[in-house]
């Protein structure tokens with residue numbers, strides 16, 4: 001039986017970097033906070049083939065969107081939903097950071113240690129969460145491998161067979177997705193007592209775009225990425241956290257990556273006071 005469609009209102013907090021896909025050419029995982037229920041909750045929207053959509057159909061981080069979704073039955077992660085393609089409408093964009101924190105700050109932060117432990121034991125444990133690292137040791141860079149011939153073939157197949165694709169496209173056919181120069185990871189500790197430290201690969205689309213821009217401008221990619229993802233985002237006047245997410249593959253459920261960074265100034269990371277009479 002087909003899963004019932006429902007309408008949702010979502011604050012988009014995460015746009016993960018596109019991955020090669022046979023069915024969709026390349027797709028992104030979008031995550032955010034669902035705000036149409038009694039309490040805000042995490043939601044994952046997959047697939048969305050951003051690069052195949054025209055500008056009108058795209059949306060940005062911290063846009064509030066309304067759309068039609070269906071629970072993804074095949075995925076035991078409770079936050080996973082499939083959007084009805086092109087059903088979304090941008091309602092507004094929340095400016096940095098007070099208005100954003102009024103929503104994000106309502107969700108209880110967690111720790112990577114707890115997320116990993118719970119997800120390894122239970123397929124329906126939380127698969128998204130906000131983690132404030134207690135300290136960051138460094139960023140690690142590893143050359144990103146070139147796409148395999150299999151991945152390239154997947155992407156080419158989508159371009160060749162445009163008319164039979166499952167996701168309608170509204171934009172022009174994009175060029176083959178270019179791989180970033182580096183895989184980048186945070187080395188950090190979470191707030192769990194006795195945390196031994198983690199490596200968190202950054203899957204933020206912003207990181208891929210930044211690397212491509214730096215490369216295009218013939219600038220030092222490592223230096224540019226460090227300046228943005230360490231010096232700016234984790235500057236002393238900010239209270240920055242990681243939007244964490246895990247993998248669908250059951251064997252990798254316990255593995256979490258950094259899908260994006262939440263980096264309000266400390267002074268802005270306050271919840272609005274209830275009005276007193």
Ligand SMILES: [Zn+2]
Nearest residue numbers: 112113190195
């Ligand atoms: Zn930890």
